[in-house]
Amino acid sequence: MLKIDDLKKKYGQTRALDGLSLSVAEGELFAFLGPNGAGKTTTIRILNGLTRMDSGEAFINGVSLAERPLQAKRLCGLTAQHANLDGELSVRENLDVHCRLYGLSKPERRRRIDEHLAYVEMEDRADSLVKTLSGGMKRRLMIARALSHGPRLLFLDEPTVGLDPAIRRRIWALIKKICLDGVTVFLTTHYIEEAEFLASRIGFINEGRLVSAGRPQEVMDNLGQWAVDVFGANGSETRFFRERSEAGSFIQSSNGAGSIRRVNLEDAFLKLTGRRVK
């Protein structure tokens, strides 16, 4: 569904993307993880035509973004990191303008708007002004808007940033539902638990390059099953072990200074990049 090959982008002297290559299969929920400034948002901006790439290629369902951008854009939906809605317009008007941008006919617009408002459980707010909605509702509306023209690939850029845990869970359920309905999802997130909960595959980006990709469990298994956090005079260090007994022996040999836990995705990221996920 998505293929990126050797994508490069510089802002002045800063390399935002430095030969990024990756692919996402149809029906996948791909989580793109990385620290601030790693290139996640630049990738999404390029793939949605908001920023120009310096070099490289990107294909959406086989359609070249560089050669046929309008056709490629029809296949995509985007939920940006910030709430880019018209506060002075109603929920329905926001969706209507969006559907018109994608050239949908009047009956089709009406049908899809009603359908997607129901999908995100916002039918009762159709005529409310967007500026009166809560943060969680705005996020759901943005997802409904991104889906309303029937994209094959949905980009979600930090879809739950700034939301409380209950609303975050609700958005997660919605994202799962979208994927089950056959839409391929490309998600960027800062939240490791979000990627763990949602993703069928993850990719780690650091300094504009993909440093690892695979199923969450595969990525974690590469490190081992168990982790021991050792706290010493020089700070903390994490060691990884295949077996729990090996981890226990290590703690004993370290005079019991350390704690055993399961390996998680943050460990994988730290190991791969040497940086904390912020």
Add this chain to the structure above:
Amino acid sequence: MTSLLAVYLREMLILRRRLLRQLLAMSVSPLLYVLTFGLALGGSVVVDGRSYLEFLIPGLAAMSSMTQAFAIAGEINVARFYLHVFEEFQAAPVSRWSFVLGETLAGVTRALLAIAVVVLLGLAFGVRLQYGLAFWGAVLLNSLAFASLAVGMAMLVKTHADQALLTNFIITPMAFLGGTFFPLEALPSWARTILSFLPLSHASKAARDGAFALPTSFFPYLCLFGAAVSFFILAVWAVGKARD
């Protein structure tokens, strides 16, 4: 075509929500100019055999068409820098010329409302002129030129504050030097030559000639048409530039 209409419709929905406020705002400056320049200062002034107020009203219509058409830049800036709605247009399958035309037409619509306000204000003060094709053609072309310029400038500026600077350096001087308040023929020839490069000078002359039912010259219309086409091309180019 539908995407062009979507861009236009969005601006119209916003305008509809603010219509009363907008009309009041559009009335303030012309009313003040009519009271201060038209009645107080120019009460006893006669220009080419007409009262100063009669001279002023078509010029104010041309000036309002410029300022209100250019004001669409402010709306685009808000959509771009604060609401980030511009990203919606960038991510959608909307061609650059569709976006520019949609926003330009929105600017022209605002301008036409402002011109109607000036005409009604003139009528309220007893100024009855010929508002025929020659008059409307001039102000419409002027609106098209400045709305296109506004879209282009809105794409090229990096912050909303830059936009305010552009208004101060381009629009405000033009409003005072473009033949709104005094006949350009009163100036020395070198000054007339310089001011002939301003689209508003041609719009004021053509609108005034039309409103006074004087013989029409095609030259001002040709200049305005040329400016509108040039600024439109600039705007289409600038939309692509905004991606960087």
